[in-house]
Amino acid sequence: MRSDxxxxxxxxxxxxxxxxxxxxxxxxxxxxxxxxxVSPATAYRHFGSVDEILSQ
Structure with missing residues (x-):
């Protein structure tokens, strides 16, 4: 995975x-x-929701 x-x-x-x-x-x-x-688009590129982020 890229560093950024x-x-x-x-x-x-x-x-x-x-x-x-x-x-x-x-x-x-x-x-x-x-x-x-980061941009909202970047956030959604990585995760589908706040709940998904928190599960990490």
Missing amino acids: TERNRRRLIKAAAYLVARRGSSVRMTDVAERAE
């Missing part, structure tokens, strides 16, 4: 965990993407 791909996946997982811990279940993929500093 792995970096983006790690960022998305960390961002989702951070946001869910603070906001609960009202987190959207766009929120996670913004926190991870």
Whole structure:
């Protein structure tokens, strides 16, 4: 896997965990993407939902 791909996946997982811990279940993929500093399209390329991110 490319290094930028792995970096983006790690960022998305960390961002989702951070946001869910603070906001609960009202987190959207766009929120996670913004926190991870990636585009929403990149977030959806890696994961289909916030729940899927958190399962990682």
